[in-house]
Amino acid sequence: MFFGFIRRIKNTEKLIYPLVSDRYKAAFIDAFVMIGFWFSFTILFSSLENVPQEARIAAYVFSVFLYEPLFVALFGASIGHMSGGLKVRRESNKDKKIHFVAAIFRFFVKVILGIIALFTITKENKGRAIHDMASGSIVLFSQEKYEETSELEDSPRL
Numbered sequence: 351m352f353f354g355f356i357r358r359i360k361n362t363e364k365l366i367y368p369l370v371s372d373r374y375k376a377a378f379i380d381a382f383v384m385i386g387f388w389f390s391f392t393i394l395f396s397s398l399e400n401v402p403q404e405a406r407i408a409a410y411v412f413s414v415f416l417y418e419p420l421f422v423a424l425f426g427a428s429i430g431h432m433s434g435g436l437k438v439r440r441e442s443n444k445d446k447k448i449h450f451v452a453a454i455f456r457f458f459v460k461v462i463l464g465i466i467a468l469f470t471i472t473k474e475n476k477g478r479a480i481h482d483m484a485s486g487s488i489v490l491f492s493q494e495k496y497e498e499t500s501e502l503e504d505s506p507r508l
Contacts, residue, residue, distance in 0.1 A: 367477030368489055370468050372434050377468075380418060380430035387413035419453035431489070441478070441488040448487045456485035 391409040395401045421428040426447040427437045440446045459481040460467050470480040
């Protein structure tokens, strides 16, 4: 099973699913994006006088709880996903982005399970983690990244 993850996961639909490492990189980048939001909000609020506590709370809630679900629902990918050429789509219709409520549910399942969620990714589940299965989503390569990865898959190994 482990060696199945050395190459990109392929299936009969000729889709190539991202590896655990691709998804881990996206999560790692998203963590830095959230830290960047915190840092930016801190600088912004420290340069202003009398910032309401509600504004500080809203900024924190956005950067911790709403950043990824909003980006996934609106753009089909977080900044981390985009940087790795990944996109989150509905499993039932790979052309459509997931709804905001599904994105929030997906995020909270991922946060609750933590790194364990990435260990649930298998070839039999189309490369879906448990939070993808719970929310009806699937992570795919964007068209550009898919074409690039397809060319790599067809090239001989050195």
